[in-house]
Amino acid sequence: MSKVNITINGLALQVDANMTVLEAAQSAGIDIPTFCHDPELTKAGACRMCVVEVAGARNLPAACTTPVAEGMVVETETERVQKARKTILELIWADHPHDCLTCEKTGSCKLQDYSYRYDVKGSPYQGEVREIPFDDTNPFFFRDLNKCILCGKCVRKCHEINGAGAIDFMNRGFGTKVTTAFDDPIEESSCVFCGMCVDICPVGALTPKQGLNQGRPWEVDKVLTTCPYCGSGCTFYLHVRNDKIVGITPNFAGPMKGHLCVKGRFGWDFVDSPDRLQTPLIKKDGEFVEATWDEALELIATKFKEVGAQYGADAIAGLSSARTTNEENYLFQKLLRSLGTNNVDHCARL
Amino acid sequence: MAGLATAFGSGAMTNTIGEIEDAKAIFVIGSNTTQNHPVIGYRIQQAAKKGAKLIVADPRYIELCDYADVHLQLKPGTNIALLNAMAHVIIKEGLADEKFIAERTENFAALRVTVEEYTPEYAAEITGVPAEDIVKAARLYGEADAAMIFYTMGITQHTTGTDNVLAIANLALLTGNVGKPASGVNPLRGQNNVQGACDMGALPNVLTGYQPVTDAAARAKFAKAWGVELSGRVGLTVTEMFNAAGAKEVRAMYIMGENPYLSDADSAHVRHCMESLDFLVVQDIFMTETASYADVVLPAVSWAEKEGTFTNTERRVQKVNPALKARGQAKADWEILVELAKKLGFAWDYSCAEDIFREITALTPSYAGISYDRLGVNGIHWPCPTPEHPGTTILHVGQFSRGLGHFSGIEHQDPAELPDEEYPFMLTTGRILYHYHTGTMSRRSKGLKFIQNEELMQINPADAQALGVTEHDTVKVTSRRGSVKSRLQITDTVPKGVVFMTFHFKETAANLLTNPETCPTAKIPELKACAVKIEKA
Amino acid sequence: MMEAQSYRVRVGLATCGIAAGADKTYDQLVPLLAEHGIVPERTGCLGMCFSEPLVEVITPTGDSYLYGGVTADKAAAIVEQHIVGGKPVEELLALASSAATENDHFMSKQHRVLLEHVGVIDPESIDSYLAFNGYKALIKAVNEMTQQEVIKEVQKSGLRGRGGAGFPTGMKWNFTYQAKGDKKYVVCNADEGDPGAFMDRSILEGNPHALIEGMTIAAYAVGADEGYIYVRAEYPLAIKRLRIAIKEANNHGYLGNKILGTNFNFNLKIKEGAGAFVCGEETALLASIEGLRGIPRPRPPFPATSGLWGKPTLLNNVETYANVPAIFRLGAAEYSKVGTESSKGTKVFALTGKIKKTGLAEVPMGITMREIIYDIGGGIQDDKEFKAVQIGGPSGGCLPAEQLDLSVDYDSLTAAGAMMGSGGLVVMDETTCMVDLAKFFLTFTQSESCGKCTPCREGTKRMLEILERITEGKGQPGDIETLEELGSAIRDSALCGLGQTAPNPVLSTLRYFRHEYEEHINEGKCRAGVCSNLISYFIIKDKCVGCTVCAKNCPVNAISGERKQPHEIDQSICIKCGVCYEKCKFDAIILK
Structure with a gap:
């Protein structure tokens, strides 16, 4: 990759020639605010938060779509730039519900973060506001399009990554909204509920139903783990509060780039299904009776020893599990083999 | 996995998911990737949009067909004829990688001789795929600089399962598509830790890292480490275990986290065999259909409550970390x-x-260099022989695990059971996006249940019309082994004469119908093809 | 009778003529002329829209008599008096080659290169075009010149894009030529969307082959084999004539495969736009051709390197392409003699608004605004006082009387806060409120905003709301500053040219007419008497004779008074419709 020399905020940098100004800045640890940029999606240049001053340019170009060029001189936080960003934030504020106190997104909302950063105290613009009905018809997430800032990441994620293409822009200008074809309920659209739109929404327009009102971002522990469903091996962070899972964040930095499907994203609530087995059970006269661990394990050990003694070790067989961990599979086959049999298999064939 | 082990010496994905975007051609056969491995499906779509040629072979019109350059809509159970004909065209048209064949493989003559008679026209008769589409697919695959093949149970769950895999491996060997980036033969594993369970020796013939139980040296190593005597006799596979239980040869069983009552072919038979056991222990997180037959049920914790590792389909070892305390006892x-x-x-x-x-790690060379500390957010691909080794994304670079890649001459064989007058439909089974396996987890998820909570057997509109049934009607589906009732989804994604069911729903247990006849090598039952009749219920 | 047979009669049958009834005039003429063995010819817009329908009579000796306002009922007079009787119909005469008329000034200051044959040839006949050296430029380019030579010639001509921004055309061609690609496209932007602009339509309707010839030369130069004309569906006649022209050009080997027997292929298609203003923006236009939502994409990449379906694409507007045959016919050197140092050639303007002679005028670059408005356009209607001229459509700006002597060229206009734009000129007089004017254009751009980028989507909405407030008399201190700040933020940060220029009408009226804004806000006054909330009608008692006409016509009965006694308007009831003001014959009602 050929390199070019550029200067950002007085810092001389040598960067890949195919980078954008935003990427170059990020590579140097310079944070340029953006709502609509996502590294794996088509560059939209829609929100205009990332405008910067480039020497010689008439306007303020968007850093996310402007390629670097040899000798380019960029300033990312001049007064003119900050003024433009503040104006953009104020414009968004003018048509954004101000229910931050109870908004589920509080604490992880980019609109909040940037409004704080650019000292937005309110909006000087009063006028028409959108009044789109709140949508809670699908089981997985809420759609509050009045909070939507039309960055379009959800649309691009849906088309470019998932391929479902369930949502797109409807109407134009001030009347623009992101919705399904013919504005049908989302569960009647081609949506497959991967939730990737929810996870990249920078504001509170798309929020998961799971974990509602159960914890602010700063109150939850985030535990990195691996999905229990198919073999793709997606990883994500479980949000835990008070010994309950209250949400998840994809592992955007991981090998699966934070992509998920409906099962991994929303299908973890079986964990606290009320019919979880909680005690050992021994069948007596055709009925299961609660037992202590000691009773149950003693019984098993006795039976296995009896069968082994009477019919030989190969009269014992075990099915291990593709759902359990490596460590557990290892111990399972170790146990069976220690008993003297290789009768161990699992459902790889199914 | 036996097929790939024969051809390459190792039964895992040769390449990785991250390489998909760089592939020039992708051949998906017997895998409804977008439904069963959605995130890998995304990658394949993205690659296709970036210009990779996409070949899809599937009896159904699956979502990936929307992105495909060619869809080979073959009759269930005719994979070998199709694959042989593609090999035939590749050889005929000089698309074979002769240098690779000469340097890296053996037994090429066997393939050449076998596929000689598999002209596209001949294969068209068997598979129902137009000859020109077979030629097109062969060219797309054969001409690409780097081509990846993906398959899953649509290939293996046949009486010819192992042969199917060998026929796939032939194509990759023939075109030199092994041991380089964005190529290879890539079986996608259906469950979070199938790869790991296999790696850990939860198989009747091998210890960890595929060290054969028949290998005295390997046995000795483990016997010493474990302080026990080890049997050198290969054990029983799942299907064999149940047959043995039915025959009173196996008396006690320990089932950990599996639900064979719903997942195994010919459930009625499985149920009978389980009832024949003297003693059954089931360890699970829920009272599954299988657990209800147990003498002792042990409550396990869910994945969110424990620590450990999973190994994903591309051999990536990743951490599982405890988020919650164990529930109850x-x-x-x-x-x-x-x-x-x-x-x-x-x-x-x-x-x-x-x-x-x-x-x-101490007993398993391919895991030897891995430790919890090294796994981080990205995990490590085995083989990873030493603590300094970065892990291996591409297998068989420079040399196959078994030395030379092995060609096999494979002949087409019909499925064990074909439709006839009495059972005129071919039933094929699989999974859908919203549910997982026997539904133990997914059917306890509120949202997933909302989307779909019952079987909707897919049937072609022409067949539905002939039967006089309409969308969501209930029908009785009967095979030689059993009978279930199912509601219908009428869709032209299935061709005429073929119906599709999942095995997620115990109320419509598709495996009461399926054929337990197995592939003689891999012992995998033919879940993808059995003959059924359909009556209005 | 022998003499009569060699008369020729042309009827201007562009949309403007048809709207005035020219098609009925034509139908009337057909049987009347048939008696004398004459078939009337159809032609495009003759430019003098103020005088439609237009009928031109050409005498056997070659003298031209252009009749204006020839409605169907007047057709017979022309046939009988002029063609049979040999005597021109003086009272209908709009222009004559051998006699002075009051419209001479309309033509004399024009320099018609592009429009030379518009209004002369039959746009539905390729033979008619060929008769005036049609396709000679293409033949010369393809047969005698290399691709680079063609591009050099265009560069030498100094031609700049006529769509608005004035990018050097030859440079754009060269970029597209240099761009690597297995496939290239040539696209014409015929999505003329500015209110009051109809230059492109006149060319499409009057001389479609000039566009096709220009595009084909461009395709040859850049190495394209496929092209699209993106034309708005609201131009059905233009589309019809383009279809005919493309078909005929294909049949004659000027388009299609193996053009002029060479290996050069160029297949041209029409794509009808659905009328979104933003689709005139080049990236949105390309998205629309691709079948996608017509919204702009970020640039770079520019279409020259990655345009239609990601392939190198040359995109110019109608007028730009239509200039190309002239360049090759005249030679770049000759072509570039007209114009200024940096703006070569001519520009077509559509003159509308409070001007006497509305119509289409082609003028040399560098002419002054005063010449266009007063000499060509004949000055302001009713001889009122000129106030401003809006140039460049909703993206442009307005210029006040002080700028009347400004040279009309790309750079001078930009420096003065306006822009060349595509060539719409809207003239305003003292009865135009500049705040109301800004509101009018903002209403347009706001409703045409695609909604993709925040500044344009949200910003134009808020600017419009402030303007509405001011014109309603609810302006607040600080509104002007807010407009300026918001306007410059939008100009600085919007995604596409449309958004970036959307505040121009506000910013330029603020620059030249700030006092009108201040009057609205601070004094509650609209000097033009347009903003109804800010005006009141009063009856001057001394002048009122008590005729009661005003009271009878008032729709809300706000006027009371005894007959023959001065009347009075109840301001609490008055809705300021202005009917009384118009009806009063004694100038007794005034506006304050």
């Missing part, structure tokens, strides 16, 4: 196993999952 499977082992008189001493992992 439930314990992690490994804790239960340790306590049981102690009761049985084995001196096991593990205080945490990592203790076990350390023992695994």
Whole structure:
């Protein structure tokens, strides 16, 4: 990759020639605010938060779509730039519900973060506001399009990554909204509920139903783990509060780039299904009776020893599990083999 | 996996998911990727949009067909004829990689001789795929600089399962598509830790890292480490276990986290066999259909309550970390196993999952260099022989695990059961996006249940019309082994004469119908093809 | 009778003529002329829209008499008096080659290169075009010149894009030529969307082959084999004539495969736009051709390197392409003699608004605004006082009387806060409120905003709301500053040219007419008497004779008074419709 020399905020940098100004800045640890940029999606240049001053340019170009060029001189936080960003934030504020106190997104909302950063105290613009009905018809997430800032990441994620293409822009200008074809309920659209739109929404327009009102971002522990469903091996962070899972964040930095499907994203609530087995059970006269661990394990050990003694070790067989961990599979086959049999298999064939 | 082991010497994905975007051609056969491995499906779509040629072979019009350059809509169970004909065209048109064949493979003559008679026209008769589409697919695959093949159970769950895999491996060997980036033969594993369970020796013929139980040296190594005597006799596979239980040869069974009552072919037979057991222990997180037959049920914790590792389909070892406390008195499977082992008189001493992992790495060369500390957010691909080794994304670079890649001459064979007058439909089974396996987890998820909570057997509109049934009608589906009732989804994604069911729903247990006839090598039942009749219920 | 047979009659049958009834005039003429063995010819817009329908009579000696306002009922007079009787119909005469008329000034200051044959040839006949050296430029380019030579010639001509921004055309061609690609496209932007602009339509309707010839030369130069004309569906006649022209050009080997027997292929298609203003923006236009939502994409990449379906694409507007045949016919050197140092050639303007002679005028670059408005356009209607001229459509700006002597060229206009734009000129007089004017254009751009980028979507909405407030008399201190700040933020940060220029009408009226804004806000006054909330009608008692006409016509009965006694308007009831003001014959009602 050929390199070019550029200067950002007085810092001389040598960067890949195919980078954008935003990427170059990020590579140097310079944070340029953006709502609509996502590294794996088509560059939209829609929100205009990332405008910067480039020497010689008439306007303020968007850093996310402007390629670097040899000798380019960029300033990312001049007064003119900050003024433009503040104006953009104020414009968004003018048509954004101000229910931050109870908004589920509080604490992880980019609109909040940037409004704080650019000292937005309110909006000087009063006028028409959108009044789109709140949508809670699908089981997985809420759609509050009045909070939507039309960055379009959800649309691009849906088309470019998932391929479902369930949502797109409807109407134009001030009347623009992101919705399904013919504005049908989302569960009647081609949506497959991967939730990737929810996870990249920078504001509170798309929020998961799971974990509602159960914890602010700063109150939850985030535990990195691996999905229990198919073999793709997606990883994500479980949000835990008070010994309950209250949400998840994809592992955007991981090998699966934070992509998920409906099962991994929303299908973890079986964990606290009320019919979880909680005690050992021994069948007596055709009925299961609660037992202590000691009773149950003693019984098993006795039976296995009896069968082994009477019919030989190969009269014992075990099915291990593709759902359990490596460590557990290892111990399972170790146990069976220690008993003297290789009768161990699992459902790889199914 | 036996097929790939024969051809290459190792039965895992040769390449990785991250390479998909760089592939020039992708051949997906017997895998409804967008439904069963959605995130890998995304990648394949993205590659296709970036210009990779996409070939899809599937009896159904699956979502990936929207992105495909050619869809080979073959009759269920005719994969070999199709693959042989593609090999035929590749050889005929000079698209074979002769240098690779000469330097890296053996037994090419067997393939050449076998595929000689598999002209596209001949294969068209068997498969129902137009000859020109077979030629097109062969060219797309054969001309690409780097081509990846993906398959899943649509290939393996046949009586010819192993042969199907060998026929796939032939194509990759023929075009030199092994041992380089964005190529290879890539079986996608259906469950979170199938790869790991296999790696860990939860198989009747091998110890960890595929060290054969028949290998005395390997046995000796493990016997020494474990302080026990080890049997050198290969054990029974799942299907064989149940048959043996039915025959009173197996008397006691220990089933950990599986639900064979719904997942195995010919459920009625499985149920009978389980009832024949003297003693059955089931360890699970829910009272599954299988657990209800147990003498003792042990409560295990869910994945969110324990520590350990999973190995994904591309051989990536990744951490599982505990987020929650154990529910009730439930314990992690490994804790239960340790306590049981102690009761049985084995001196096991593990205080945490990592203790076990350390023992695994000590006994398993392919895992030797991996440690919990090294896994981070990205995990490590095995083989990873030393602590300094970065892991291996591409297998068989420069040399196959078995030395030379092995060609096999494979002949087409019909499925064990074909439709006839009495059972005129071919039933094929699989999974859907919203549910998982026997539904133990997914059917306890509120949202997933909302989307779909019952079987909707797919049937072609023409067949539906002939039967006089309409969308969502209930029909009785009967095979030689059993009968279930199912509601219908009428869709032209299935061709005429073929119907599709999942095995997620116990109320419509598709495996009461399926054929337990197995592939003689891999012992995988033919879940993808059996003959059924359909009547209005 | 022999003499009569050699008369020729042309009827201007562009949309403007048809709207005035020219098609009925034509139908009337057909049987009347048939008696004398004459078939009337159809032609395009003759430019003098103020005088439609237009009929031109050409005498056997070659003298031209252009009749204006020839409605169907007047057709017979022309046939009988002029063609049979040999005597021109003086009272209908709009222009004559051998006699002075009051419209001479309309033509004399024009320099018609592009429009030379518009209004002369039959746009539905390729033979008619060929008769005036049609396709000679293409033949010369393809047969005698290399691709680079063609591009050099265009560069030498100094031609700049006529769509608005004035990018050097030859440079754009060269970029597209240099761009690597297995496939290239040539696209014409015929999505003329500015209110009051109809230059492109006149060319499409009057001389479609000039566009096709220009595009084909461009395709040859850049190496394209496929092209699209993106034309708005609201131009059905233009589309019809383009279809005919493309078909005929294909049949004659000027388009299609193996053009002029060479290996050069160029297949041209029409794509009808659905009328979104933003689709005139080049990236949105390309998205629309691709079948996608017509919204702009970020640039770079520019279409020259990655345009239609990601392939190198040359995109110019109608007028730009239509200039190309002239360049090759005249030679770049000759072509570039007209114009200024940096703006070569001519520009077509559509003159509308409070001007006497509305119509289409082609003028040399560098002419002054005063010449266009007063000499060509004949000055302001009713001889009112000129106030401003809006140039460049909703993206442009307005210029006040002080700028009347400004040279009309790309750079001078930009420096003065306006822009060349595509060539719409809207003239305003003292009865135009500049705040109301800004509101009018903002209403347009706001409703045409695609909604993709925040500044344009949200910003134009808020600017419009402030303007509405001011014109309603609810302006607040600080509104002007807010407009300026918001306007410059939008100009600085919007995604596409449309958004970036959307505040121009506000910013330029603020620059030249700030006092009108201040009057609205601070004094509650609209000097033009347009903003109804800010005006009141009063009856001057001394002048009122008590005729009661005003009271009878008032729709809300706000006027009371005894007959023959001065009347009075109840301001609490008055809705300021202005009917009384118009009806009063004694100038007794005034506006304050």
